[in-house]
Amino acid sequence: MKIGFIGLGNMAKAIIEGLLLKKVILPADIIVHSAHASNYQPYAEKFSLKTAETNLAVAEQADVLILAVKPELKEEVLTEVKPALIQHKVALLSLLTGVTLAGLTEVVGSTFALVRVMPNLNVRIGVGVTAIAGNNVATESAMATTQSLFEQIGEVIRLPEADFSTFVALAGSAPAFAYLFMDALAHAGVKYGLSKNQALKIVSQMVVGSAQLIQQSGEAPWNLIDQVSSPGGTTIAGVLALQEAGFEPAITKAVDATIKKDLGE
């Protein structure tokens, strides 16, 4: 199976590196093109990928075509690759936030299988979480191909398209929120004399362990919070200070803002 990437930014690179890490695909079966040869050529050389000189040339060679440009380029690149979609059967996967299947259909027409795919950066090391939704032309085979591809680099959830904006906030964009939390915690550790590296190592392992405990125990976070919070102890002092500072409303605001942006409001 040949996978073509249109656009080779942070997300395309994360997917490629995840797939290569998991040895799911041979480098020679990945074809890339982006706006600047000075970006895609050295990257392709580094990972022994194939390059194409145009987006159309990528599409002509691909069995699965991944659109990985900024949403505003939807029209330009889809118009360019449409002849290849007409020419041969390509599964078209779009990573574009805020661009619905209907919005994609407006450009390419309603006869092609389209799958919306919303991954997150953590696919780079095989632990992403990706939502997928297909249009009504997307066969079960196209959905299964997409699902098994992204399952190699994390969890996959088939989600109604109406929930994609929420998913973007909770998974697509949220790694940035998690990194921000971790950096803030580590920064506070620096305030009390730890080196930043030492603090980040402690914090990141704490977050990994906390996430795994939720997943493996099936316990609700509040139940675990109670287990960490000794009566009159350190944790409850910290938890209450976080609440007083508006921790939960701040998170909700971040989600509201992300959804609003995704919906183009």
Ligand SMILES: NC(=O)C1=CN([C@@H]2O[C@H](COP(=O)(O)OP(=O)(O)OC[C@H]3O[C@@H](n4cnc5c(N)ncnc54)[C@H](OP(=O)(O)O)[C@@H]3O)[C@@H](O)[C@H]2O)C=CC1
């Ligand atoms: N980053 C993330 O965590 C996530 C991103 N997404 C979605 O993925 C898509 C890509 O995001 P991201 O990788 O972060 O974006 P980047 O800005 O990192 O990359 C955009 C890429 O598009 C390329 N490009 C620009 N114009 C063209 C063109 N005309 N033809 C071909 N390629 C072009 C750029 O080329 P060059 O580098 O050569 O200039 C660049 O490689 C977006 O739609 C985003 O919404 C979805 C989920 C998570």
Ligand SMILES: O=C(O)[C@@H]1CCC=N1
């Ligand atoms: O910030 C963005 O728009 C993209 C989509 C989700 C994560 N990054």
